[in-house]
Amino acid sequence: MKAHEPLWLPVCGIADILPGTGVCALLDARHVAVFRVADDQLFAIDNIDPRSGASVLSRGLTGNLGDHLVVASPLYKNHFDLRTGECLESPEHSVRTYPVQVHDGLVSVSLS
Amino acid sequence: MKIIVIGHGMVGHKFLEELHQLGLPGAEVTVLGEESRAAYDRVHLSEFFAGKTAEDLSLVAPGFFPASGFTLRLGSRAVAIDRRARTVSTADGEILAYDKLVLATGSYPFVPLLKGNDRPHSFVYRTLDDLEAMRASGAVSRSGIVVGGGLLGLECAKALRDLGLQTHVVEYAPRLMAVQVDDDGGRILRGKIEALGVKVHTERNTVDIRDGATARHRMVFSDGTHLEADMIVFSAGIRPRDELARENALAVGARGGIAIDDHCRTSDPDIYAIGECAAWKDQLFGLVAPGYEMARIAARHLAGEASAAFTGADMSTKLKLMGVDVASIGDAHGRTAGCRSFRYVDECKQIYKKIVVSGDGKRLLGAVLVGNADEYGTLLQMALNGIALPADPEFLILPAGDGKAKPGLGPDALPDSAQICSCNNVSKGQIAAAVADGATTIGQIKACTKAGATCGGCVPLVTQIMKAEMARRGMTVNNHLCEHFPYSRQELFHLIRVGNIRSFADLLEKYGKGMGCDICKPTAASIFASCWNDFVLQGELASLQDSNDYFLGNIQKNGTYSVVPRMPGGEVTPDGLIAVGQVAKKYGLYTKVTGGQRVDLFGARVEQLPLIWEELIAAGFESGHAYGKSLRTVKSCVGSTGCRYGVDDSVGLAVELEHRYKGLRAPHKIKFGVSGCTRECAEAQGKDIGVIATERGWNLYVCGNGGMKPRHAELLAADLDKATLIRLIDRFLMFYVRTADRLQRTSTWRESLEGGLDYLKSVLLDDTLGLCDELEAQMQHVVDTYQCEWKTAVSDPDVRKRFRTFINDEQADPAIVFVDERGQKRPARADECAALA
Ligand code: SRM
Ligand SMILES: Cc1cc2nc3c(=O)[nH]c(=O)nc-3n(C[C@H](O)[C@H](O)[C@H](O)COP(=O)(O)OP(=O)(O)OC[C@H]3O[C@@H](n4cnc5c(N)ncnc54)[C@H](O)[C@@H]3O)c2cc1C
Ligand code: SF4
Ligand code: FES
Numbered sequence: 001m002k003a004h005e006p007l008w009l010p011v012c013g014i015a016d017i018l019p020g021t022g023v024c025a026l027l028d029a030r031h032v033a034v035f036r037v038a039d040d041q042l043f044a045i046d047n048i049d050p051r052s053g054a055s056v057l058s059r060g061l062t063g064n065l066g067d068h069l070v071v072a073s074p075l076y077k078n079h080f081d082l083r084t085g086e087c088l089e090s091p092e093h094s095v096r097t098y099p100v101q102v103h104d105g106l107v108s109v110s111l112s
Numbered sequence: 113m114k115i116i117v118i119g120h121g122m123v124g125h126k127f128l129e130e131l132h133q134l135g136l137p138g139a140e141v142t143v144l145g146e147e148s149r150a151a152y153d154r155v156h157l158s159e160f161f162a163g164k165t166a167e168d169l170s171l172v173a174p175g176f177f178p179a180s181g182f183t184l185r186l187g188s189r190a191v192a193i194d195r196r197a198r199t200v201s202t203a204d205g206e207i208l209a210y211d212k213l214v215l216a217t218g219s220y221p222f223v224p225l226l227k228g229n230d231r232p233h234s235f236v237y238r239t240l241d242d243l244e245a246m247r248a249s250g251a252v253s254r255s256g257i258v259v260g261g262g263l264l265g266l267e268c269a270k271a272l273r274d275l276g277l278q279t280h281v282v283e284y285a286p287r288l289m290a291v292q293v294d295d296d297g298g299r300i301l302r303g304k305i306e307a308l309g310v311k312v313h314t315e316r317n318t319v320d321i322r323d324g325a326t327a328r329h330r331m332v333f334s335d336g337t338h339l340e341a342d343m344i345v346f347s348a349g350i351r352p353r354d355e356l357a358r359e360n361a362l363a364v365g366a367r368g369g370i371a372i373d374d375h376c377r378t379s380d381p382d383i384y385a386i387g388e389c390a391a392w393k394d395q396l397f398g399l400v401a402p403g404y405e406m407a408r409i410a411a412r413h414l415a416g417e418a419s420a421a422f423t424g425a426d427m428s429t430k431l432k433l434m435g436v437d438v439a440s441i442g443d444a445h446g447r448t449a450g451c452r453s454f455r456y457v458d459e460c461k462q463i464y465k466k467i468v469v470s471g472d473g474k475r476l477l478g479a480v481l482v483g484n485a486d487e488y489g490t491l492l493q494m495a496l497n498g499i500a501l502p503a504d505p506e507f508l509i510l511p512a513g514d515g516k517a518k519p520g521l522g523p524d525a526l527p528d529s530a531q532i533c534s535c536n537n538v539s540k541g542q543i544a545a546a547v548a549d550g551a552t553t554i555g556q557i558k559a560c561t562k563a564g565a566t567c568g569g570c571v572p573l574v575t576q577i578m579k580a581e582m583a584r585r586g587m588t589v590n591n592h593l594c595e596h597f598p599y600s601r602q603e604l605f606h607l608i609r610v611g612n613i614r615s616f617a618d619l620l621e622k623y624g625k626g627m628g629c630d631i632c633k634p635t636a637a638s639i640f641a642s643c644w645n646d647f648v649l650q651g652e653l654a655s656l657q658d659s660n661d662y663f664l665g666n667i668q669k670n671g672t673y674s675v676v677p678r679m680p681g682g683e684v685t686p687d688g689l690i691a692v693g694q695v696a697k698k699y700g701l702y703t704k705v706t707g708g709q710r711v712d713l714f715g716a717r718v719e720q721l722p723l724i725w726e727e728l729i730a731a732g733f734e735s736g737h738a739y740g741k742s743l744r745t746v747k748s749c750v751g752s753t754g755c756r757y758g759v760d761d762s763v764g765l766a767v768e769l770e771h772r773y774k775g776l777r778a779p780h781k782i783k784f785g786v787s788g789c790t791r792e793c794a795e796a797q798g799k800d801i802g803v804i805a806t807e808r809g810w811n812l813y814v815c816g817n818g819g820m821k822p823r824h825a826e827l828l829a830a831d832l833d834k835a836t837l838i839r840l841i842d843r844f845l846m847f848y849v850r851t852a853d854r855l856q857r858t859s860t861w862r863e864s865l866e867g868g869l870d871y872l873k874s875v876l877l878d879d880t881l882g883l884c885d886e887l888e889a890q891m892q893h894v895v896d897t898y899q900c901e902w903k904t905a906v907s908d909p910d911v912r913k914r915f916r917t918f919i920n921d922e923q924a925d926p927a928i929v930f931v932d933e934r935g936q937k938r939p940a941r942a943d944e945c946a947a948l949a
Contacts, residue, residue: 011920018654018914019655020652020655020656021654021662024919025920025921026920031918031927050174052670053945054669054670055917056667059659059662059663059671061629061630061633063596063629063633065629066595070629074658074667075669079630090173092174092176093173
């Protein structure tokens with residue numbers, strides 16, 4: 001493998017994620033929320049909600065606000081853009097995003 | 113450029129945020145803060161007693177310091193400035209060099225010079241440390257005195273009252289809030305404050321404080337009288353912290369404070385002063401908004417914008433005590449030459465309103481509002497923007513006659529430059545621009561302009577402006593649920609029921625657009641449940657549920673959940689109680705008796721939930737739906753089975769009602785109470801449904817509420833036999849479920865119901881809409897299809913699988929940490945987690 005190729009860490013089968021919802025994966029001690037939304041698009045962002053410090057974002061409701069695909073934190077309902085990780089209400093609470101892919105029904109995430 | 117900021121309070125931090133945003137290249141910024149904590153929201157300090165933690169109040173966004181590269185030194189007090197060498201020395205003996213220095217040292221509370229002012233258990237009200245010490249003292253005190261009846265003193269008195277102390281306010285002047293309110297207003301205000309249970313003593317001049325006979329302290333007044341209490345808080349005004357300026361020959365204002373020019377510069381051009389420590393044209397500002405403005409000006413000036421200038425600030429204020437409306441605007445005392453005033457006093461409702469207008473009657477100069485401050489926003493804007501008064505200005509404060517709207521100030525009357533949100537300096541023009549850019553909800557306006565995001569006082573006006581702007585642009589102001597559905601909840605209910613719609617995908621395709629969101633998904637799920645009552649975690653339905661309904665528990669701030677087994681009517685067998693205790697012990701759950709007559713077990717991790725419930729179900733328990741917008745509890749009193757006054761079996765009825773309506777999904781939660789006689793020990797008249805036994809049958813009360821805005825329930829029908837009672841409750845609840853808005857309790861629904869109680873009676877008792885049969889049948893369907901959600905969940909392997917913390921690992925969430933308190937565990941605070949790590 002070439003050095004600059006991302007290292008894909010396996011997460012789960014695509015069928016393990018109920019459409020419209022997310023799951024949390026523990027990858028290299030990091031909590032990563034992986035969402036499966038409309039048309040089986042996958043997104044991965046940090047699972048820790050910066051506003052509360054709790055590991056909960058995968059448990060939020062997904063949807064769209066205008067052009068943003070979002071998840072709403074289950075605690076205080078602040079919205080995160082699934083593509084960019086931006087917190088729409090308070091950008092200082094934004095989170096990281098991660099590349100995610102599905103191959104042969106297997107979802108994997110890269111931390112690079 | 114080396115910049116040092118002395119003081120990390122509200123204004124100091126605002127300055128840092130501004131500077132960070134301006135992105136001054138090469139700036140090396142160091143902040144010295146004397147307190148042990150980084151900047152926090154002092155304005156909302158009192159909420160510390162209402163359960164807010166230091167973290168909740170923090171003003172520093174996570175990651176702010178690493179991102180800005182600024183250095184914050186806490187517990188570090190600046191003691192001297194050497195202006196020639198351009199250095200600051202700290203109490204620890206460190207010497208730091210600066211090119212520009214910013215003083216943001218705030219104020220200190222003034223403590224009157226009297227003997228005994230430094231006794232133990234006496235406090236000032238300024239910092240979180242002060243409040244922590246007060247709380248500790250409050251725990252060993254029964255009574256307290258607040259010295260000073262100003263804005264802050266009253267806030268502090270309310271806090272002492274909430275700590276459960278018998279509270280006194282001692283004021284030197286003849287009335288409360290002497291600066292902001294006149295004599296008549298002061299009298300009404302006094303009545304309001306006394307109604308909170310606070311004793312008010314005006315015109316009292318304290319001479320000394322000594323040991324008391326019935327309490328820790330005795331406060332002796334100049335007229336020879338005295339007052340005793342266990343704790344004393346001084347809130348007799350603030351003084352600017354200008355000592356560093358005085359010791360270093362910087363000019364100070366006539367009434368103290370570091371003198372500054374229009375650019376917030378002191379007499380030394382390399383030193384700025386901002387916030388409460390600064391005096392502009394000899395004026396001191398004891399409010400946060402002017403300080404924020406100074407912070408913006410100083411940052412911009414320092415970054416090279418030579419024209420940035422401070423032009424003074426408005427000192428209008430509104431007291432933020434629950435249940436006591438007081439506001440003061442501009443020239444409240446009518447001191448302007450030739451001015452005239454209009455007053456309105458209602459001694460029954462305890463309302464006092466006054467406006468002060470210019471001699472020619474054209475402009476509003478000031479106002480005082482006590483007891484009801486609804487007009488604050490309108491009057492403030494009129495005064496600030498010099499808007500021409502209507503011909504009969506008295507109608508601005510007179511109560512509106514039947515059905516007639518008040519001559520409010522249409523937002524159209526405001527100039528675009530009018531400042532609407534003073535906390536965040538947002539003008540009407542900026543709000544209109546946000547609407548032009550597509551914002552159509554108050555949440556979006558907040559997110560993109562910050563208007564309304566700080567003290568919240570401007571939200572009503574911001575909303576008005578947003579709606580007016582939308583109307584102007586031909587956008588309809590609507591009651592649409594959200595951007596995905598152009599319907600109200602009531603309309604959606606109708607569409608779902610009549611169209612027999614059973615899935616969100618279907619609903620979206622027929623009536624909506626986009627993908628849905630956290631508003632419409634749970635609303636649709638709730639309507640599906642009210643109509644069809646399928647298992648809430650079945651198939652697609654699961655993906656619509658809010659976290660609470662998805663995990664069938666109430667989420668806690670650290671991401672754990674609570675477990676509440678149903679105990680109908682508050683009844684539980686000894687064996688049941690033992691089983692609950694054993695489960696709590698086995699899983700280490702914090703256990704508490706709730707206000708709803710049952711037991712709550714807190715702190716369960718997701719993967720523990722099915723295991724816990726399996727054991728509870730085996731012991732005969734069912735879900736208590738403490739997480740759902742559904743029936744919570746039916747509270748009961750002991751009633752005729754034991755009580756010597758009981759006229760009927762209140763427990764028996766409560767148990768029966770709770771079993772009948774358990775599981776019913778509704779626009780909001782529903783609570784019942786059943787009392788065995790008119791003494792009303794079950795507080796039924798504070799519930800959505802209240803039933804009280806009489807000699808002649810049951811009385812049915814509806815639309816009561818405790819909570820944020822208590823409302824007494826109203827009698828819907830009297831002397832009912834049980835079958836009629838149940839039929840009426842069926843109709844009432846289903847009618848509410850069909851027609852209420854999302855998150856509208858029965859009390860607010862009733863308030864907004866046109867025609868009021870009479871209309872409700874005509875629909876439910878006289879069947880004027882011909883709906884009653886249908887409502888009853890619909891309720892019967894819900895009753896017949898009840899299932900314990902937890903039982904279904906634990907016996908379905910697919911559903912069970914979803915209860916895990918990590919999809920790829922068996923581990924529990926290591927971020928969840930508990931500490932012990934009073935023999936049980938509670939979620940650790942951030943500082944405790946850090947200490948444990
Ligand atoms: C546990 C309990 C406090 C306690 O320790 O006693 C409690 C706890 C919560 N209450 Fe409550 N309320 C509890 C009794 C009450 C009562 C008293 C009562 O029911 O007799 C009231 C006032 C009565 C009323 O509702 O009219 C009450 C008025 C509220 C309100 C304000 C509702 C309102 O209409 O103003 C909220 C906020 C809301 O629902 O939007 C609330 C919300 C909450 C939430 C759900 C906040 C949240 O979203 O996290 C709390 C979470 C509980 C949990 O994690 O399990 N709680 N809450 C009580 C549970 C009763 C039960 O057995 O189910
Ligand atoms: C209970 C309460 C309620 C209030 N309610 C309202 C309200 O409703 N509306 C409103 O507009 N205002 C309100 N205020 C006032 C508001 O909090 C102040 O106007 C605001 O905090 C001023 O900010 P500041 O930064 O100037 O001062 P502060 O917030 O006091 O910050 C100054 C900081 O500098 C530190 N400091 C001082 N000297 C030194 C030194 N030599 N070295 C290092 N550090 C130093 C202090 O310890 C302090 O932390 C309230 C205040 C209180 C106490
Ligand atoms: S409400 Fe009446 S019956 Fe019930 S406990 Fe109180 S006094 Fe007894
Ligand atoms: S005025 Fe305080 S938030 Fe707008």
